[in-house]
Amino acid sequence: MSLAEQFEWFADWCVGTSSLYERIARGIANDPEVLTLAEEIPPKRGTPNILLAAVHWHLLDDGSHPLADYYPNLTDDPKTDDPFPAFRDFCVEYESELLPLLRNRRTQTNAVRRCTALFPAFSHISNEVGNEPLAFVELGPSAGLNLCWDEYTYEYGDVGTFGTGECVLDAEVRSEKIPPVSVDFPPVASRIGIDLNPLDVRDEADVRWLRALIWPEHGDRQRLLQRAANVARQHPPDLRQGDAIEDLPAVLMGIPDDVPVCVFDTQMRYQLPDPAQDRLRARIEAAAQERTLHWLSGHEATDEWDNAFTLDWFDGEEYRSLAAYEQHGKWLRWLL
Numbered sequence: 574m575s576l577a578e579q580f581e582w583f584a585d586w587c588v589g590t591s592s593l594y595e596r597i598a599r600g601i602a603n604d605p606e607v608l609t610l611a612e613e614i615p616p617k618r619g620t621p622n623i624l625l626a627a628v629h630w631h632l633l634d635d636g637s638h639p640l641a642d643y644y645p646n647l648t649d650d651p652k653t654d655d656p657f658p659a660f661r662d663f664c665v666e667y668e669s670e671l672l673p674l675l676r677n678r679r680t681q682t683n684a685v686r687r688c689t690a691l692f693p694a695f696s697h698i699s700n701e702v703g704n705e706p707l708a709f710v711e712l713g714p715s716a717g718l719n720l721c722w723d724e725y726t727y728e729y730g731d732v733g734t735f736g737t738g739e740c741v742l743d744a745e746v747r748s749e750k751i752p753p754v755s756v757d758f759p760p761v762a763s764r765i766g767i768d769l770n771p772l773d774v775r776d777e778a779d780v781r782w783l784r785a786l787i788w789p790e791h792g793d794r795q796r797l798l799q800r801a802a803n804v805a806r807q808h809p810p811d812l813r814q815g816d817a818i819e820d821l822p823a824v825l826m827g828i829p830d831d832v833p834v835c836v837f838d839t840q841m842r843y844q845l846p847d848p849a850q851d852r853l854r855a856r857i858e859a860a861a862q863e864r865t866l867h868w869l870s871g872h873e874a875t876d877e878w879d880n881a882f883t884l885d886w887f888d889g890e891e892y893r894s895l896a897a898y899e900q901h902g903k904w905l906r907w908l909l
């Protein structure tokens with residue numbers, strides 16, 4: 574896809590969930606000067622996300638530019654006329670401040686509500702290994718909020734509420750099959766994340782980047798992020814800077830052989846080039862020959878389930894889909 578096509582695609586993706594970004598993205602797709610600025614973003618990083626987040630990052634710090642008047646999280650009475658001229662002015666005026674973010678930052682949206690799909694999947698795997706404590710290894714954890722999954726409370730409507738944590742994650746269950754959750758959370762032996770660029774919830778600039786990646790209309794996600802970041806500050810996850818594929822074997826070697834492992838990733842694999850996807854699969858399959866290892870991978874929107882993502886499970890022998898979930902975890906269907 575050309576850059577203009579990427580912004581058009583992104584605008585379509587925003588329909589119904591962010592009218593502000595939809596309109597700005599369509600404006601960018603037709604503006605050669607802003608597209609030239611977007612060329613500064615290295616490929617495979619989610620160019621539209623990075624440009625919009627870089628602008629948002631600055632507005633969160635200083636909302637004095639007229640563009641802020643269009644952002645529903647920055648003003649009580651957002652303007653409704655075309656936001657693109659103000660966006661364009663901002664990009665021209667703040668180009669030198671934007672460039673370091675465009676060149677160095679990544680799409681690292683840490684959507685903690687995705688844990689509403691992970692929690693039943695972890696429970697399922699825990700049952701599979703006879704409730705032995707699991708060593709969790711997350712690939713592409715961003716700030717590691719989802720590694721703190723057992724600190725949160727889960728509300729699944731009629732299915733019930735599980736946990737006592739102050740950060741409450743709610744999700745609608747859209748399947749007849751009930752996700753296998755209970756008040757007894759799966760026991761944890763250890764938790765480690767491997768990310769090319771781990772974000773630190775104690776660092777103001779990193780937390781602002783996480784906030785900036787959330788679309789301005791999504792106030793509930795902003796609130797959840799703040800609560801989950803507070804949890805992660807109290808229970809800092811062990812995050813290792815590295816490549817999920819190249820560094821996975823060393824991380825696995827550090828986990829005692831008799832401890833069952835649950836490797837998981839959500840919305841990370843789309844950032845890998847195809848050959849790296851194949852290498853990741855091969856590494857995991859090889860590791861599963863040597864020890865008890867399960868892999869959960871949340872990836873790829875599928876039309877079959879209203880454009881939801883699928884959570885696939887590899888048990889060491891075969892692959893099955895455990896759940897379909899809305900991209901940010903607002904609902905799930907349990908499939909097994």
Ligand SMILES: C[S@@+](CC[C@H](N)C(=O)[O-])C[C@H]1O[C@@H](n2cnc3c(N)ncnc32)[C@H](O)[C@@H]1O
Binds near residue numbers: 679687839
């Ligand atoms: C969109 S974020 C998803 C974060 C988190 N998994 C979630 O679902 O909220 C993707 C993360 O994957 C990381 N990532 C991408 N490629 C990677 C690689 N080869 N090795 C390790 N991390 C990678 C990025 O740095 C980023 O933090």
